[in-house]
Amino acid sequence: MQVNRPKMVAGMVACLAAAAVLHGTMIFPFWRKNYAVKQVAGEQASGLSADQLLFALAGFRELVAGILWVRADSFFDEGNYDAILPIIRLVTWLDPHEIDVYATGMWHIGYNFTDEESRSDRRYIPSALALGKEGSAANPNTYELFFETGWMWYHKVDDDYDQAVKWWEQAAKRDDIQPARRNILASAYLRDGQPEKALGLYYDLLSRAESAFKKSDEFQNRQNRDTVESNMDNLLVRMSQRGYFAQKAGHFDQGDYDTKPPFDVGFSARVTVEEAAVLKIEGTWNVLPVGTRVRIVLRDKDMKGAKYAEMDWDASNAVNLDPDKEVTFMQDQLFVKNQQFTKRIDMSRDRTMYPFRSNDYVVEFYYNPRSAPAHIQDKFGFSGEGMTDQNFLNEEARPGQRVVYTKLEFTKDELLRKGRYAVGKEIPDKQTVNFKPLGAASKSDVIQVPGLRAEGPRTGPPTGAPAQKPKRLPIPGGGAMGRGPVAPGVQMNPK
Amino acid sequence: MNAIVSIAKTTVGEAIRRRVLLVILLIGVLFLVVAPGLSVLTARQSYTVLTSFTLGVIQLTSAVIAIVLTVYLIPNEIERRTIYTILSKPVQRWQFLVGKFLGAVAALALMMTLMTVTMGLVFMIMRQGSGMEALGGLFRVPLMFFVQMSLLAAVAVFFSTFVSPIVNFFLSGGVYLVGTFFNPLFDTFSKNENLPAIVKGSATIIHMIVPNFANFNVQNQVINPGAVITNEATYYLQLVAYAVFYVLVFLIGGILVFDRREV
């Protein structure tokens, strides 16, 4: 025998140790940072067949991702949404640079899970947002997923606008963003109550648009420049008429502004449990035209992470395709028509979405003027300073904002019509202190809320006028203000 | 040294005449040639898919070749009794084993070069001369694959000193898969805070001992040009050192077994 075995074993161990040290201290950290797939298969890998998994691991990740996504498309066509979820998870795991899949996946998770009456299952939204966080982290060099995540906050959550601002600011920092998509950040600033930032952005966008237009006078560049200019004009007028500048300068009390005096919306509501898990909601809202939406939420009273009329949308950093199905959380809108709203909410047919496991529930009502259309905000102001409610004005729900908020409590027996509330016995029926049977509210007292005018704010509302149909102001035309959309006149009925 | 080189040379000569290997190689090359046709899968990311697929074909083909080539190295010599004439010459067993391994690696290099050149041609035709400078970056991926496959060959050589070729095929293939899996697996594992320390500790130890083949898969960045990686060259050098250490581990292990082996 020619080899020195002990020495060779020692050499072997030394090499192993050297490899382990090299791997542990340098290679693996580098690998983890630069080459690792950020989210790892785990249980999701079970959705792959063995050969697909093998292929995926053998270096065909992107190819398998592509094939899977083609398959997902056919599931979309069939409406087989549940089948798509794991595919989205897998595709983004296999190829974290499939931006389209992240974007579509977010939209799909956030919007497509609904009950029979097309109410979204909002328990999925934290996961949709988590997918956006993951996708944007994996693709930090492109604006797209920052934009998409911002959009989900802005449009789907439609509250907590500071989040939309945060994401869109990130999107705007990326060079590949389309110029027109920068504009939308201004809307987020406005909804977040930061008109000055919106204005600053418009100035910046205008100079960009003008230099682009100078470089090339194609139609698109002209259109973009004109849009920015018009938006800026509108904003300046609004800031002025809503008294924003006056507030800043400290002479708000002296002038005549659209947001003065605060307008009482006169909210009242009543909830009747007509059948098990079927609610009838009725109530009042003194703003005349169609278009006001009051949020209603029904949820477990002790729900984890619950806030005023919303949940903690930002709670999750991991995409969880199977959110807590024990929780009941229903959110809907009440549409105001003729100063009233009535709505029947049927949760009886979707018991997976509304499991009613808890014993106690709250029904919340919430109105945030920041979500209102611009012409309503012309009266209510950027943060609700032009709005009030005798009973339910709330300044805690959203710090720095004036919103309308109240809640009614129910038990499981009441909602499901059990025990003493069984069908044929007592009908559960709760209402706000000020609720009066509908029809009693007068439609006669109408105030005019001004639209945008070149000549400045109009003076006080006409009062005591006889019952009349809401009047619309002629839309003023001409001048710089003539460009762009102009809000129609709005009529309000003071209490 | 002479003996090692001679044995390596004959091993290459044999390998490039092995029909099985040539068939596998041919299939790989065919896939590379038809690869551009697959870009219909996702129009927007055609470049990504093409690159990913092409590199994947090279990697998979190379892995199969590396294993098939290596598992028969020693058993064939014993079965044909060529080993008797060689070992009755002044050739030490370790020289024989090292010569065989180096021959396998050289044959692998030849075959991988062929595939890489094919890939280069396909890309040249696809892009018709434009963006060729980006192509330069592409070739470091097969280079790292080659380092990876050399390590895989060492694993197979080690096993071939004591198990039959069929068993070895699955064993080496298994080590390759586990080694590819383990990095990402450990990655998730180590992030899980609920695990007891002992489990975590032993996972760390296993992670340090298993040859982690995933380290060599550096294609992400080539496929997705968005990723910015600094100090890549250093990383590649570390990888080579890492592979050399492991090759030594497996070769020494192989020699220790083979030296006692009755052939």
Next chain:
Amino acid sequence: MSLAIETRNLFKTYKSRGGQSINVVHDLNLQVERGEIFGFLGPNGAGKTTTIKILLGIIYQTTGEAFVLDKEAGDIEAHRKLSYLPEKPYYYEHMTGLEIMEFYASLFGIKDRALCERLLERVNLANDKNRAISQYSKGMQQRVGLAQSLLNEPELIFLDEPTGGLDPIAHIEVRDLILQFREEGKTVFISSHELSDVERICDRVAIINKGEVVQQGSLDQLLAGGRLEVTASGVDQGFADALKKDDYVVSFSGDRLILDMPDDGDVNSVLEGVLAKKGTVVSVVPRRKRLEDLFLESVASDNVAKGRRLFKMTDKDAPQAEEKA
């Protein structure tokens, strides 16, 4: 001068599936002198190839010692001075005769194409040196094997069935080659079934059976115990009767007396007696024992006892073998 090969109490034991130990080589003691041609004989499965493999360090003994050219078996230094031609050798078939020679030469660190060509010429393969081994006949492959075994001018050559499967002419060529080795002073260790070859070539033999040496020694010694046939004329029956004793067999063929006697008998006194009787000594012919006889004596007994007759035996030989057993 020291021995070329020596084994002391060599054992090679395998475990069978049933857990029994099988001694393939059992307490083997061999002594091969330098410069001699040594025949290593035994039936199939007797442990010949196993012993050679141990001597070459291809496998390892279980216990005991084995020395080759004064080094422990398997020693690399010893390998420089020996060569081995396995039974039914196989080569890398894609290589040509010359390439395979150069390959083996390189294993010795020899870079000498002329030497390779010369050796191929010596085994009559000069014209085929550039053909692939895969196109060689069996005999040609065997000759390549012989040629490669000469590359290092070996002091000791192991030949495992060197003439097996060769046609008669190749057979004679190989035999002559081996005889040349003796003249060159090489030690040759031949394992073979070809008893006639061995008898003609070898100086000494060892016969093993079931892993044990049953006979070892020079052919002269081993084949001693032959007979003498003395033919004489002009002697009478009385003389003949006087000769009859022990195993002295006397017969008449016509008027000729034929005496069959052991070769260690007192042949001189017999001849003197014939001369004294005025008879004529026609011939004295020694009838040496054949190797085949010895081989059968050594190995058949055991096999016959087990009812297995592995070797074809003449009617005359069979009872003889059994008697001796």
